[in-house]
Amino acid sequence: EVQLVESGGGLVQPGRSLRLSCTASGFTFGDYAMNWVRQAPGKGLEWVGFIRRETYGGTTEYGASVEGRFTISRDDSKSIAYLQMNSLKTEDTAFYYCSRGTPYYYETSGYQYWGQGTLVTVSS
């Protein structure tokens, strides 16, 4: 059974940093891209970015609102994807979900598997 578990959320002050983790099990982690999607309370879904599998160099893509501040990385030996969030703003307050992506260079079939999400609150 595919399982994704996010951790690392919490309350953080504006301008500070936070790192989220997504621990995967039930599949060969290194064979898939991993995605991050966020959702501000009461709002719609927003794509944050993804990291491709190492076959494709582990390259990353980001949404405009986080480009340059957020970094996605992965540790295939531990089956963990990370979201490093720097220079946090109040508008980054959201539930952050990880999801399993595609084994290919580009996404081909939507996000079948999701974690339960972790809440990040950016406030002074």
Add this chain to the structure above:
Amino acid sequence: EIVLTQSPGTLSLSPGERASLSCRASQSVSNKYLAWYQQKPGQAPRLLIYGASSRATGIPDRFSGSGSGTDYTLIISRLEPEDFAVYSCQQYGTLPLTFGGGTKVEIK
């Protein structure tokens, strides 16, 4: 970026009725790479449809998707009590990937 506009914002229907949800893109969605998700309060999204019309694993056949180019539709043929939720579309054919704002299907 491709902006996805969903309508209506809220759909008030009774169980057993048919629901029709629209997702309109600001430009053509590449390869019909359009997905639909269902989300209930406190839960992660659930993939319903991908590739505009393919049902995801375990999704009942009362859910169907159609469309091409810039116009896509999700149909729920007969609403069951568990179908009242928020539905979001996503295009994954062009970077950056984008989601629509969602349609809430509520009990009338």
